[in-house]
Amino acid sequence: MFVLKAVMAKDLSLLEGNPSLWRKVRRFNGPGQATVAVAVEAARAAADPSRVGLIGLAACQSGSSEMFATIGTLLDRPPSDPMAFKFNPTYTLHALDNLALSVVSIELKNRGYAIGLGGTAGQCWDALDIARARLAMGDEREFLIFGGDQTGRGEGSVVAAALLLSCEPPVATTARVRIDTLEWTRADESDRPPTLHAAAGLAEFLGVLERRPPGPFEYRVPPDHGNGLDSICIRGALA
Amino acid sequence: VNEAVVITGMGAVSAFGSGVDKLWHAVTTGQSGIRRVERLSRLGLRVTTGGCVPGPEGLGADRHLAIARRAIDDAIEQAHLDVSTSAFIWATGLDTYVDESGRPTYRRSGDCFAALAARHRSPRRLVAVACASGTQAIGEAAWLIRTGRADACVAGGSSAMLDAVYTTAFAGLGAIAVDKAGENPGDACRPFDRQRRGFALSEGAGALVIERASTAQARGVAPLALVTGLGTSEDAHDLNQPPADGGGAELAILRSLADAHLEPDGIDVVNSHGTGTFVGDASEAAAIRSVFKNWRERPLVHGLKGAIGHAMSAAGAIEAIVAVMTCREGVVPATVNLCSVDEACSLRHVVGSAERAPVRRVLSSSFGMGGQNAAIIIERVCQ
Numbered sequence: 001m002f003v004l005k006a007v008m009a010k011d012l013s014l015l016e017g018n019p020s021l022w023r024k025v026r027r028f029n030g031p032g033q034a035t036v037a038v039a040v041e042a043a044r045a046a047a048d049p050s051r052v053g054l055i056g057l058a059a060c061q062s063g064s065s066e067m068f069a070t071i072g073t074l075l076d077r078p079p080s081d082p083m084a085f086k087f088n089p090t091y092t093l094h095a096l097d098n099l100a101l102s103v104v105s106i107e108l109k110n111r112g113y114a115i116g117l118g119g120t121a122g123q124c125w126d127a128l129d130i131a132r133a134r135l136a137m138g139d140e141r142e143f144l145i146f147g148g149d150q151t152g153r154g155e156g157s158v159v160a161a162a163l164l165l166s167c168e169p170p171v172a173t174t175a176r177v178r179i180d181t182l183e184w185t186r187a188d189e190s191d192r193p194p195t196l197h198a199a200a201g202l203a204e205f206l207g208v209l210e211r212r213p214p215g216p217f218e219y220r221v222p223p224d225h226g227n228g229l230d231s232i233c234i235r236g237a238l239a
Numbered sequence: 240v241n242e243a244v245v246i247t248g249m250g251a252v253s254a255f256g257s258g259v260d261k262l263w264h265a266v267t268t269g270q271s272g273i274r275r276v277e278r279l280s281r282l283g284l285r286v287t288t289g290g291c292v293p294g295p296e297g298l299g300a301d302r303h304l305a306i307a308r309r310a311i312d313d314a315i316e317q318a319h320l321d322v323s324t325s326a327f328i329w330a331t332g333l334d335t336y337v338d339e340s341g342r343p344t345y346r347r348s349g350d351c352f353a354a355l356a357a358r359h360r361s362p363r364r365l366v367a368v369a370c371a372s373g374t375q376a377i378g379e380a381a382w383l384i385r386t387g388r389a390d391a392c393v394a395g396g397s398s399a400m401l402d403a404v405y406t407t408a409f410a411g412l413g414a415i416a417v418d419k420a421g422e423n424p425g426d427a428c429r430p431f432d433r434q435r436r437g438f439a440l441s442e443g444a445g446a447l448v449i450e451r452a453s454t455a456q457a458r459g460v461a462p463l464a465l466v467t468g469l470g471t472s473e474d475a476h477d478l479n480q481p482p483a484d485g486g487g488a489e490l491a492i493l494r495s496l497a498d499a500h501l502e503p504d505g506i507d508v509v510n511s512h513g514t515g516t517f518v519g520d521a522s523e524a525a526a527i528r529s530v531f532k533n534w535r536e537r538p539l540v541h542g543l544k545g546a547i548g549h550a551m552s553a554a555g556a557i558e559a560i561v562a563v564m565t566c567r568e569g570v571v572p573a574t575v576n577l578c579s580v581d582e583a584c585s586l587r588h589v590v591g592s593a594e595r596a597p598v599r600r601v602l603s604s605s606f607g608m609g610g611q612n613a614a615i616i617i618e619r620v621c622q
Contacts, residue, residue, distance in 0.1 A: 054473070058367040098369045102609030105473035111490055114473045114611060115375060116367040119331070120349030120356075126364050137386065184361035196349050228353060230361055 001135045003177035004142070005045035005164040007038040008203045012158070014041055025103065031059050034160035035100040035148030035199070040107055042162035046142050049108040052164070053140035055127040056101030057147025057198035058118030104146065113140060118147065121194035122227030124202045128163075128234070129182045135167035142166045147198030161199040161206070176239040177209055184230040192223040201225030205234070214238045244381045245462035245620070247455045248320060248448035249560045250313030252306045252397075253547045254290030254441050258313070262557070263564045266546050266572040267593045271425030273439045273548050279406060285417045286406040288424040290441025290548030292399075303331070303351050307397035310444035311355065314393060318448035319460055325448070326389040327359035328380045330372030330396030330552035351397075359393065366552075369607030370512070371471075372396055373445060373555030378469030378495075378615045380449045390454045395556035397444035406440055412479065414516055414608075415440060428549075429576040430513035430542040431520050431584035438514040441548025445556025447563075464563040465618040467600070468501065470494025474610030480518045481606060485526025488512075491612035492530050492604060499600075499616045503531045506538045506616070507596065508571050509586075510562045510603040513542025514549055515576075521583040523606065534586055539596060541589040545575030555605040559617060562601040566619035569598050 007014075012030065014037040015022045021040060025033045035056075043049040098116045105114060115130065117123040124147060131143035148160035169178075205219060214237075221232040251258065254272025255265040265272065272290050279287040292306055307329075315322050331348045348365070356363040362383065366376045373396035380394035409415035416427040416437040428439040455462055472494065474487030481487060496503060509531075512523055528534045543558055550557060565571055573589045580588055604614040 056367075098367055098607060098609045098611055099478070101368070101611065102473075102478055105475045105610060106477070109475050111473045111475045111487060113471055114368070115379065115471065116369075116372075116611065117364055118367050119347070120352040120365045123365060126362055129362065133386065133388065186360070196347065227361075227363065229357060229363070 001132050001165050001167055001179050002169050003163055003179070004166045004170050005042045006206050007042045007162045008206065009034045009038050009160045010158060012037065014038065021107065028099065030158045031148035031160065032100055034158045035146055036103050036107070038160045038162035039100070039104045039144060039146035042146070042164045043108055043144055045164050046144070050110045051112055052108070052110060053112060053131065053134060053143040054101060054105060054110060054114040055130060055143065055145045056098060056104065056116045057124055057127060057145065058098065058116055059147070059149055059198050100146065100148065118198050121196050122201070122225070122232070124199065125182060125221060125232050128179065131165050132179060132182065135165065149197050149200050159200050159203055161202040163202065177236065179234060179236040181235045183233045186229065187231040194226050194228040195224045197225065209238060212238055242385065243452040244384045244449060244466045245452045245455050246447050246449055246464045246466060246563055247460045247462055248314035248316070248318030249463065249563060250310035250446040251557055251560050252292055252310045253443040253550070253557055254292060255547070256293050257309050259560055259564070263561065266543060266561060267570055269573055269575055269592060271546050271575050273425045273427055275424050276401060279403060282403050284403060284407060286410050286415055287418055288427045288439055289401045289406065290439060290443070290550065291401055292442050303397060303399035304354055306399055306442060307351070307355055307444045310395065310397065310446040311393055314446040314448045319458055320391060320448050322358050323360060324391060325359055326361065326380070326383060326392040327356045327363045328366060328376045328392055328394045329355060330366045330376050332398045332400060332552035362389065368611035368613065369609055370549070370551055370554060371605040371607035371611045371613040372552040374559065374603060374605035374615055375471060375613035377447060377449065377466065377556060377559050378613060381466040382469055384449060384451055391448060391450035393446055394449055395444065395446040396552040398551040398553040399442045400551055401440050401442045409440065414438065416515065426576055428515040428545045430515045430545050430574050431524065431580055431588060432577050433579045433581045435515045435517060435520060437516055438544055439548040441550045443547065443550040443553045443557055445553050445560050447556065447559060462620050464566050464620060466615060467618045468495040468499030468616035470498055470614045472612045474612065476610055478609055481522040481610065483522060483525065485522040485529065487610055488523055488526035488604065488606050488612050489529050491614045492526060492602065495602065495614040495616050501616065504533070506600050506602045507598045508565055508601040509538050509540045510558050510565070510601050511540055511542040512604055512606045513574065514544055519606065521581070524584040524586055527586055537587055539571050539589050539594060540586040541572050542574045543572070545577065555603065555613065559603050559615065562603040562617040565601050566598050566617055569595055571596055571598065
């Protein structure tokens with residue numbers, strides 16, 4: 001499968017030029033906003049965004065600042081006070097695991113195959129595997145994988161990544177990554193536990209490939225971006 | 240590879256306790272497991288009912304693990320499966336705030352999943368499509384096996400979200416049945432009924448061993464049922480409610496039929512999502528009517544959430560287990576608390592008491608908040 005377009009973001013600048021999208025996501029937390037922004041941007045390169053297979057990567061860092069604020073209120077105020085529990089969980093990424101997937105499907109008017117993965121380490125590689133398998137089977141022609149992370153409790157830093165994948169080589173020469181295989185091999189116990197992330201691993205993977213020369217590549221997922229159990233290897237070629 | 244995909248083991252933990260037998264007996268005799276939940280009553284909340292799993296002592300993260308492990312171990316034991324050879328596709332639901340020492344404490348869904356997944360081989364996937372997760376996990380497992388990417392897979396879901404935070408949050412969204420003075424807690428959730436006012440939150444787990452027919456045969460294990468179709472879709476409509484015409488749900492059902500190479504009249508029973516929410520039930524009924532043109536006569540439609548509540552990411556898996564039992568026993572449980580069918584929800588409902596019927600295939604569907612839809616088809620093993 002081929003990477004048609006990759007979009008990464010470490011801030012929300014992508015939304016600055018899209019006031020319509022900003023209005024729709026303005027009440028989400030930072031990672032939620034960034035995830036939707038990179039997904040919509042990557043989908044622009046799709047032949048038909050409404051028919052792209054969708055894989056949303058649910059965030060798996062600790063809860064959003066909004067959620068913690070609500071829980072703090074819950075703890076500090078008498079439970080019989082109805083205001084103590086007043087919040088809308090759809091506005092916090094961690095209260096609804098499929099939030100970004102829902103928003104992206106609405107934005108792209110996409111009613112096709114979709115799955116949300118995540119909430120645990122290393123699911124982005126499974127997302128790549130699902131896309132590769134389904135593209136190879138001809139179930140879909142294109143796939144969009146997207147996710148976003150935050151670090152620690154509170155807003156923290158934002159990392160979001162989206163990949164548009166196709167079973168066919170791109171007509172244009174801008175996309176240069178072809179992914180052939182992903183392999184999971186049970187690893188010995190690692191002294192480096194994985195970081196719980198949705199998109200950080202994908203972002204680093206793409207960053208590493210950017211710096212590599214054309215030709216075949218083999219990418220061994222660093223343990224902190226793995227799943228804590230396997231050694232994960234991705235093979236492909238760079239044009 | 241396009242070999243038959245069979246279910247060889249099942250484990251269920253629900254408001255009726257641990258074990259498929261207990262669940263099946265309760266749902267076929269019209270019982271409700273929804274009760275007053277002491278830890279909610281103590282806080283004086285607007286919602287004090289739910290489907291609490293009896294048995295596991297204590298609360299907190301260990302409780303979720305205990306519930307999930309019990310279901311998984313039962314399924315593995317029935318299938319005589321070497322767990323190290325099986326993949327794992329599970330849904331643990333969201334990050335949760337669990338009640339530990341009287342105060343909600345943060346718990347990552349990933350921690351629970353990692354503890355459950357460690358003894359399995361890859362792929363190990365955590366499905367996160369809200370209330371559709373359990374159903375999609377089973378469908379994805381079947382797809383993995385059918386396409387030759389795994390020989391066996393443990394699939395399903397677990398949930399332990401029955402606490403103050405979530406009951407109150409869902410009440411804020413108008414999705415849960417808030418307490419009604421003088422009402423029996425078991426009457427709170429009323430799927431497809433005129434008096435419905437939301438679901439009852441519950442906890443539980445459902446686990447299924449899904450594998451290639453030939454690997455089951457090689458071990459001498461008799462299949463319980465087949466999984467023959469998966470369909471998924473997005474509503475692409477609204478974050479909080481489905482479209483009135485059930486268009487997204489209809490697509491998922493049609494895709495599951497296409498995946499199984501079936502026409503609608505090949506389905507005998509629909510095990511509905513039927514949460515008891517005002518908008519959701521009507522939307523689902525519209526989808527079923529649209530797919531099944533002969534809907535006044537068949538398929539038979541029933542739902543379990545009046546009896547066991549809504550176990551979130553576990554719901555679809557527990558319902559799939561009941562679908563297997565429905566095929567095997569030829570008995571369709573009635574929808575508990577469905578007394579007066581809402582006109583907007585008109586279907587060939589099973590009401591009052593369970594019906595005996597020849598059942599070859601059950602369509603089991605789940606629809607997640609935010610618009611993720613999944614449907615699978617369970618088929619009886621023909622001798």
